[in-house]
Amino acid sequence: MHKSIERIKQxxxxxxxxxxxxxxxxxxxFVIPVIQTMVFGYAxxxxxxxxxxAVYDLDRSYESRELVRRLEASGYFSIRNYVSxxxxxxxxxxxxxxxxxxxINRDFAEDLKRRTPTSLQILVxxxxxxxxxxxxxxxxxxxxxxAKDVAGKTARxxxxxxxxxxxxxNPELRSxxxxxxxxxxxxxxxxxxxxTSMAVVREREIGTMEQLMVTPLKPLExxxxxxxxxxxxxxxxxxxxxxxxxxxFDIPIRGSIFLLPVSTAIYLLSVLGTGLFISxxxxxxxxxxxxxxxxxxxxxxxxxxxxxxxxxxxxxQYLTFVNPLRYFLVIIRGLFLKGNGMVILWPQMAALFVLxxxxxxxxxxxxxxxxx
Amino acid sequence: xxxxxxxxxxxxxxxxxxxxxxxxxxxxxMPVLLLLIFGYxxxxxxxxxxxxxxxxxxxxxxxxLISELTASGYFSVVRSADSGKDIDHYLDSGKARVALSIPSxxxxxxxxxxxxxxxVIVxxxxxxxxxxxxxxxSALTEIYAQRIGGxxxxxxxEPRMRVWYNxxxxxxxxxxxGLIAVIMAVIAALLTSLTVAREWERGTMEQLISTPVKTPExxxxxxxxxxxxxxxxxxxxxxxxxxxxxxxxxGNIFLLAMISSVFLFGGLSLGIVISITTKSQLVASQxxxxxxxxxxxxxxxxxxxxxxxxxxxQIITRIIPARYFVTVLKGTxxxxxxxxxxxxxxxxxxxxxxxxxxIANRKFKKKIA
Numbered sequence: 001m002h003k004s005i006e007r008i009k010q011x012x013x014x015x016x017x018x019x020x021x022x023x024x025x026x027x028x029x030f031v032i033p034v035i036q037t038m039v040f041g042y043a044x045x046x047x048x049x050x051x052x053x054a055v056y057d058l059d060r061s062y063e064s065r066e067l068v069r070r071l072e073a074s075g076y077f078s079i080r081n082y083v084s085x086x087x088x089x090x091x092x093x094x095x096x097x098x099x100x101x102x103x104i105n106r107d108f109a110e111d112l113k114r115r116t117p118t119s120l121q122i123l124v125x126x127x128x129x130x131x132x133x134x135x136x137x138x139x140x141x142x143x144x145x146x147a148k149d150v151a152g153k154t155a156r157x158x159x160x161x162x163x164x165x166x167x168x169x170n171p172e173l174r175s176x177x178x179x180x181x182x183x184x185x186x187x188x189x190x191x192x193x194x195x196t197s198m199a200v201v202r203e204r205e206i207g208t209m210e211q212l213m214v215t216p217l218k219p220l221e222x223x224x225x226x227x228x229x230x231x232x233x234x235x236x237x238x239x240x241x242x243x244x245x246x247x248x249f250d251i252p253i254r255g256s257i258f259l260l261p262v263s264t265a266i267y268l269l270s271v272l273g274t275g276l277f278i279s280x281x282x283x284x285x286x287x288x289x290x291x292x293x294x295x296x297x298x299x300x301x302x303x304x305x306x307x308x309x310x311x312x313x314x315x316x317q318y319l320t321f322v323n324p325l326r327y328f329l330v331i332i333r334g335l336f337l338k339g340n341g342m343v344i345l346w347p348q349m350a351a352l353f354v355l356x357x358x359x360x361x362x363x364x365x366x367x368x369x370x371x372x
Numbered sequence: 373x374x375x376x377x378x379x380x381x382x383x384x385x386x387x388x389x390x391x392x393x394x395x396x397x398x399x400x401x402m403p404v405l406l407l408l409i410f411g412y413x414x415x416x417x418x419x420x421x422x423x424x425x426x427x428x429x430x431x432x433x434x435x436x437l438i439s440e441l442t443a444s445g446y447f448s449v450v451r452s453a454d455s456g457k458d459i460d461h462y463l464d465s466g467k468a469r470v471a472l473s474i475p476s477x478x479x480x481x482x483x484x485x486x487x488x489x490x491x492v493i494v495x496x497x498x499x500x501x502x503x504x505x506x507x508x509x510s511a512l513t514e515i516y517a518q519r520i521g522g523x524x525x526x527x528x529x530e531p532r533m534r535v536w537y538n539x540x541x542x543x544x545x546x547x548x549x550g551l552i553a554v555i556m557a558v559i560a561a562l563l564t565s566l567t568v569a570r571e572w573e574r575g576t577m578e579q580l581i582s583t584p585v586k587t588p589e590x591x592x593x594x595x596x597x598x599x600x601x602x603x604x605x606x607x608x609x610x611x612x613x614x615x616x617x618x619x620x621x622x623g624n625i626f627l628l629a630m631i632s633s634v635f636l637f638g639g640l641s642l643g644i645v646i647s648i649t650t651k652s653q654l655v656a657s658q659x660x661x662x663x664x665x666x667x668x669x670x671x672x673x674x675x676x677x678x679x680x681x682x683x684x685x686q687i688i689t690r691i692i693p694a695r696y697f698v699t700v701l702k703g704t705x706x707x708x709x710x711x712x713x714x715x716x717x718x719x720x721x722x723x724x725x726x727x728x729x730x731i732a733n734r735k736f737k738k739k740i741a
Contacts, residue, residue, distance in 0.1 A: 024650070028658045035662060039670050043681045052679055093536060095713055096699065099679075119530045126538030127706050129546045130416045131677055136533050137507050164489060165506050167496030168463060175499045190661070198654050206573070282394070285653040286566045290398040293562060297402070298409055306675070307414045308501055310422065316413040330466065337497040344465050 007217055011225025015199070019229060033187045033237045034244065040179040041249045048134040054081040054098040056089055061109030067146055071102070076138040089123065099125045100135050112150055169337045177252070180245040181336040182305050185328045187241060188234045188264070189271050190296055196230050196275030197288040205284060219368040227272045234271075238264050245336075254339030263331045266349060269356025270324035277363035280370050299325050324359075327352040373592075377585050381593025385567070389597055399563060399601050403555045403609045410551050411617045416543040418504045419445055424468040426453040431479035433520065437490075440516045441472070446508045459493065469495045470505055482520065537706040548619050549701040550674035552609045556632070557668035557694045559605055560639030561646075563598040565660035568647035568736075587736045591729070595640050602636045613705070622708030628700075631718050635697045638725030639664070645732045668694035693724045 019025050053071070057064050071077045080098055083089050089101040103121035111118035122139060126132045170177045203209040212222060242260065245251040253260075274295060282288035301307065302316060303325035309317055320326045327348045334340030334348075342349070389396055423441070427434050441447040450468055453459055462468040471493040481488035492509055494502045538545045571577040580590065610628070613619045621628075643660060650656040670676060671685065672694035678686055689695050696717040703709035711718070 022652055022655055024655050025658075028655065028662075032658065032662055036666065039666065039685075043670060043676065043685045048677070048680065050679055094707055094709060096703070096707075117530060119532050122533045124533060124535045126535035126541050127546055127702050128677060129538055129541040129543045132535060132538070132541055134504075134507075136535075137511075139533070165492040165494065165509065167494050167502050167506075170496030170499055170502070173496050173499040173502055178497055178499050191658075194657055194661075195654070198657060202573075202654065284392065284395070284570075285657070286570065287392065287395050287398075289566065289653075289657045290395050290402070290562055293558070294398055294402060294405070297406055301406075301409050301414060307416070308418075308498060310420060311415050311418065312413045316409075333497055334466070338464055340464060 004218070004221055008221050008224050008228070011217060011221065012228050015225060015229040019195075019199070029191070029233055029236070030240070032191060033183075033241050036183050036187050037180060037241050037244045037249075040183045041176045041245070048131050048138070049075060050078040051076055051100055051131065051135045051138075052080045052098040053077045054083050054089055054092050054101040055079055056083045056086065056101065056103040058106045059104050059108040063109040063112050063150075064104045067104070067143070068102070070146055071139070071142050074138065074142050076135070076142075093123060093125050096125070096127075099128070099131060100139065102139075115151070176249050177337060178333070180241070180249055180251050181332045182329055183245075184238050184241045184264075185267070185303075185325055185332055186300060186305060187237050188267065189299065189325055190292075191237065192230050192234050192268065192271045193275045193278065193292040193296060194289060195233070196227060196272055197278035197282060197292050198285045199230075200226055200276070200279035201282050201285050201288045220364070223276065223364055223367055227276065230275070231265075231268050231272060234268055235261065235264060251336060253336055255335035255341060259335055259342070259345070260332075263328065263335070263345075263349060263352070266352050266356060267324060267328040267331075270352065270359045273356060273359035273361075273363045274324075276367055277359065280363060280366040299323050302326070304329050321351075322355065324352060324355055327355070373586065373589055377589045378593045378596070381585060381590055382596040385594055385597045389601075396601070399559060400605065400608070402559060402562075403552075403605045404612065406551065406555055407548065407609060407612050407617075410547055411544060411612075414547070416547070418501055418508075420448045421446060421470050421501070421505050421508075422450045422468045423447045423470040423472060424451045424453050424459055424462045425449050426456065426459055426471065426473035428476040429474045429478040433479040433482055434474045436520070437474065437513070437516055438472075440519075441509075441512055444508070444512055446505075446512075463493065463495050466495070469498075469501065470509075472509075544617055545619050545706060546702075547675065548613045548617055549705040550672070550698045552606070552613065553635075553672060553694050553697040553701050554668045554674050555609060556602065556606060556635060556697070557639055557672075558665050560598075560602055560636060561643045561660040561664035563601060564594070564640045564643030565646045565656045565664075566653045567594055567598070568644060569651055569653045569656045570647075572651040573653060587733050591641075591644055591732050591736065594644065595637070598640050598643075599633075599636055602640065603633065606632050606636070619705055621705050623704030624710070627711055627714070628704045631697070631700050631714065631721065634718065634721045634725055635693060635700075638693050638721055638728055641725060641728040641732055645728055645735060648732060648735045667692045671695065672698045674698050693721055696720050 055068055057068065068079060072079050077100065081088075081092060083092065083101075086103075089103070092098045093101060101123040103123070105119070105121070108118055108120075120143065122136070124132045124136055167173055203212065217225070238260070242253075246253060275292070278288055278291045278295065282291055302309075302312070302320050303323055304320070305325065309320050309326070312320075331340075331345050331348050331352070334345055425438055427438065438449065442449055447470065451458065451462060453462070453471075453473075456473075459471045459473070463471060473491045475489055475491070478488050478490070490513065492506075494505050496502045535541060568577075571580060585593075610621070614621045642664065646656050646660050646663065650659060668674070671678075671681075671689045671692050673689070674694070678689050678695070681689070700714050700717050700721075703714055
C-alpha cells in the first residue's frame with residue numbers, strides 16, 4: 001500500500017514536470033480561467049440596456065421631446081440618431097446601427113392637448129428576438145406611463161392591483177451573479193477534459209506509454225497518476241475563479257465554503273472519468289481534442305448554464321440527467337447565491353457521485369483493456 | 373511558388389486526413405449536432421415558469437387571477453402552498469421559480485374599490501428569467517385588473533409596434549445564423565491548430581523541411597484540404613438552417629459563399645499560426661480555445677448583444693473576426709443585406725485573413741532557419 005502511494009506520487013511528479021516543461025502551460029492554466037471569468041463578469045449580460053434608437057420626430061413639439069427624453073432617461077434606450085426621412089430610418093435598421101426606430105407624427109402634441117387618442121410608430125429590428133421583445137415591452141411601459149401622466153387622474157382604473165415583487169437570492173438581478181459561479185463549472189470541465197485526454201493520448205502517440213507499462217506501475221496507479229495532476233489544476237482554477245468572483249465582482253458566497261471543494265471533488269470524478277474515456281477512444285491528440293469538444297459543447301448547452309432546462313423539450317430534459325455539469329451548476333449556484341446546505345443539495349451530490357463512479361469505472365475498465 | 377508542390381502537399385495532407393476517419397467524421401458531425409441542439413432544444417422564450425401559489429383569500433376572484441396566469445402559458449402552478457414555509461422550501465430547492473401570495477383581503481379590497489395587493493417573490497439567481505417573469509406578471513395583472521374592472525380604457529397614446537426582419541420574433545431565426553459563424557470559427561481552429569504542431573512532435577517536420585517546398589507552398593497546401601472540409605461544413609449548415617429549420621435566407625447566396633470563404637481562410641490561417649508558434653499540440657489546443665472559441669462564442673454578438681457590453685470590451689470585439697461574420701450571416705439571412713451594406717465587414721475579414729496568412733509565412737520561415 002505504502003509502495004503504491006509512493007509510485008503514484010512519482011507518477012504525479014513526472015506528470016507535473018511534463019506539463020510545465022512547456023513554460024507556456026503555466027500561463028495558460030492561469031490565463032484561461034481569468035479571461036473567462038472577466039468576460040462573463042463584464043460582457044455576458046442578458047440585461048437589456050442602452051438599446052440603440054433612432055427618432056424621427058415630425059412634430060418637434062415640447063411633448064414629443066418630453067417623450068424622447070423619458071425614453072432616454074429610463075436607461076433602456078440610447079438615442080443615437082435623429083433622422084429626417086423614413087428612408088434614413090430604414091437604412092439605419094438595415095445596417096444594424098439602431099435596433100429601434102420611433103416615429104412621432106405631426107399632430108402628436110395637438111392630439112394630446114385635445115385628449116384625443118393618438119398613435120406612435122415604432123419599428124423594431126427583430127433579428128435578435130430576445131432584445132426585441134424586451135425593447136418593445138420597455139417602450140410600451142415608458143409610453144403608457146407618459147400617457148397616464150398626461151391624462152391625469154381621470155384615467156384611473158376602476159380596479160387597482162398593486163404587484164409587490166421581490167427577487168430573492170439576487171435582489172438586483174445582476175447577471176454576473178448567475179454567470180460567474182457557472183464559469184467555475186465550465187472551466188473545470190473544459191480544461192480537465194482536454195488536458196486529461198490529450199495527455200494520455202500523447203503518451204501513446206510519442207510512444208512513451210510502452211515505457212510506462214514496463215515500470216512496476218499497476219494500471220490503477222497509472223490512471224490515478226495521470227488524473228491527480230489535472231484534479232489539482234482543477235482545484236486551483238476553482239479557487240482562482242472564486243477569488244476573482246468574490247473580490248472583483250462581489251459575488252456572495254452564502255453557503256458553507258467547505259462544501260465547495262467537496263462538491264468539486266465529486267464533480268471531478270465524472271469529468272476526469274470522461275477525459276479518460278475519450279483517451280481510450282482517441283488514437284491521436286487531434287482526435288482527443290475534437291472528441292473533447294464533441295462532448296463539451298452539448299454538455300454546455302444542455303446544462304442550464306445559459307439556457308434554462310425547463311424551457312427545453314421533455315426528451316432533452318431527460319438527456320440532461322446524464323450531464324454532470326447540470327448537477328454541479330445547481331450545487332454551485334445554490335452554494336453561492338442561495339446559501340443551500342447539504343439538506344437541500346444532497347440529491348444533487350448523490351446523483352453526481354453515482355454518475356462519477358459509473359463513468360470512472362467504465363473508463364478505467366476500457367483503459368486497462370487498452371493497456372493489456 | 374509552384375502549383376505542383378502545393379498540390380503535392382495538399383495531397384499528402386488529404387491522405388493523412390483520410391487515414392483518420394474519426395476526426396473527419398467529427399468535423400462533419402459537429403455542425404450537425406450543434407445545429408440540432410440549437411434548433412430543437414434551446415429557446416430563449418420563457419414558458420412554463422414553475423410557480424407556487426399561496427392563496428389566503430380563496431375567493432373566486434383570486435382563483436380567476438391564478439387561472440389568468442396559468443392560461444397565459446407563461447406560468448405553471450406546481451403547488452398550492454399551505455404555509456409561508458412551503459414557499460421558502462420551494463424556492464430554496466429550486467422546485468419553483470416564482471411564488472405568488474394572495475393576501476386574505478384581496479377580493480374584499482377589489483370589491484370595495486381599494487387597492488388590492490399581491491406579493492410576488494421570484495428566484496433572482498437566474499436574472500434573465502427573473503426579469504422576464506416579472507415583466508409577464510405585471511402585464512398579466514394589468515390585464516386581469518382591466519377585465520375585472522369591466523372593459524379597458526383606451527390609453528391616450530397607442531404605440532404601434534412593427535417588427536422587421538424576424539416578424540414572428542422566433543429565437544431560432546436569431547440564433548442559428550449567428551451559430552453558423554461560431555461553428556465555423558471553432559471548426560477552423562480545431563482543424564488546423566494541431567496540424568503543424570503534430571509534424572513537429574512526430575518529427576516529420578524535418579523531412580518536410582528537407583524537401584524543396586517553400587513556406588507559402590507548404591502553408592497553402594496544408595490549408596486547401598481543410599478549406600474544403602470547412603466549406604462543406606458551411607454548405608451543410610446553411611442547408612440545414614434553411615430547409616430543416618426554415619430560417620429565411622433573403623440575401624444573395626453567392627455573396628454569402630464568397631464572404632464565408634474569406635472568413636474560413638482567415639480562421640484556418642489563424643489555426644496554422646497557433647500551430648506554428650506553439651509546436652506542441654497540447655499548448656496549441658489550449659491557445660486556440662482562448663483565441664478562437666471563447667471570443668467567437670462570447671464576444672461576437674452571436675447571443676450576447678455587443679451594445680450591452682462595457683466600452684473597453686466593445687472595442688476589443690472590433691478585432692474579433694467572428695463578430696464581422698456574425699453580422700454578415702444575420703444580415704444575409706434575415707435582412708437580405710446587399711454587398712453595399714456588408715462591404716465593411718467583408719473588407720475587414722479579407723484584411724484579417726491576409727495579415728494572418730502573412731504572419732504564418734513569417735513565423736514559419738524563422739523556424740526553418
